[in-house]
Amino acid sequence: MAINPQSIKPPANLVPRNYTPANGRKYPVQIGDSWASLAATVGRSPWDLIRYNYPTLPLDLQLPAKEVNWYLEHYVGCTMLTPDGRNYRFSPPGEIWLPNPAAALTPDQVAQRLVLSILREPVVRRMNFGVGFLMISATYYEDIAKAIEAGKIVVKVNPALRNLAMYYGASSPARIELSPTISDMGLIVHECTHAIFDMRKLTTNVEQSEGFGYLSQALYGQLKYGPSARYTVPFHWPPFSWISWQTIFDESTRLAAVLKTSFWVSEADAARLFGAFKNTRGGGYDTRAGKVETNDGL
Known part of the structure; x- marks a missing residue:
């Protein structure tokens, strides 16, 4: 092509x-x-x-x-x-x-600088969006960058993640882990959105917190690259539910296209996305769905 x-x-x-x-x-x-x-x-x-x-x-x-x-x-x-x-x-x-760098950087320093560079990209400064009563301001991503620089969130490399990223809010200090081979920078935005929920001490459930994670990932991709081809979940994911996981990606993409211009959708608009987490049969979402999740801050 x-x-x-x-x-x-x-x-x-x-x-x-x-x-x-x-x-x-x-x-x-x-x-x-x-x-x-x-x-x-x-x-x-x-x-x-x-x-x-x-x-x-x-x-x-x-x-x-x-x-x-x-x-x-x-x-x-x-x-x-x-x-x-x-x-x-x-x-x-x-x-x-x-x-040539002035001094050799450790893998964790490289990972930290990557996260900071993503958080301060121009497209992230345009990421104001909300679902129902929950809103994310683009300024919150800068708050996460400052928290990283202050040591309230550490960034670590974890080769076991296999091209993924994770946020651990319960650790002290909070921690973002990255695969050294990560290629989808939207995954970093996804995990930093979880850090926002933690930083702002939001009380939610997994459908909301994970829904916002996938929405932020899709919105970042669309703001940076424009519309893209449909992401198709591989069929070899058993015992995961292919239908539920495909719905998560499809609905995130659809809603992100709306959020690019309207900045807000109702909970009814996001019902299919939120509902899909209840039947994923993998990723830990289905076992936590519907339960209240509290965040204690950084």
């Missing part, structure tokens, strides 16, 4: 192919890498790293992404696309430049 022609544009001020940024080293990109994950390894924001490689990008907020796609196609040799066909994803044997 070719990239959406509206998402790519030749640079107005071309960086030479042999451009060598100061104090840098070539890095062979791997499947699963992203600008955000690589930027975290060197203590940069994603756009800092992009402009480190392509310093002549325009300052306009729309054109740079199109020019970056051109560089990824013609300089890096990317062929893999995001599900919506609007952006290239890294794949071997391409290379980009990484700045």
Whole structure:
């Protein structure tokens, strides 16, 4: 599949192919890498790293992404696309430049910087949404970032998570764990939404707390990448309920499309999403469904 022609544009001020940024080293990109994950390894924001490689990008907020796609196609040799066909994803044997960090970072420091970079992305600053009487303000994600910087939430790498993320509010201090191979940054937003519930001492049930987690994940993806192809739950998930899990992803996607513009839906609108958690037969949702969950703060 070719990239959406509206998402790519030749640079107005071309960086030479042999451009060598100061104090840098070539890095062979791997499947699963992203600008955000690589930027975290060197203590940069994603756009800092992009402009480190392509310093002549325009300052306009729309054109740079199109020019970056051109560089990824013609300089890096990317062929893999995001599900919506609007952006290239890294794949071997391409290379980009990484700045040499001032000091080596531990895996946990890399993970922390990745979480902070995601929480402070422009799209997260637009994530104001609610269901029924529960509302999430985009400013709450910045509060979580500050809590991480203050040590109230620690970020750890856990290889056993297999490309997932988890939030543990009962630990002291609270903890976010990431797989070292995590590729879906929406999962980080999902777990940070649970941290918001904890930080604000909200009393809910699993249908609400997990529903908001999946909604935030879907909303982040749509705000960042636009509409995407349907996520299909694999059929080889037994003993999990395929219908319930598919409903969770389908309804999260549907409601996120509404929340992009209306910012609020009723509990009746979210009834199918919330109801699906009762029959998942896996993930611990069904055994906790309907029970009151209290959060004691950070």
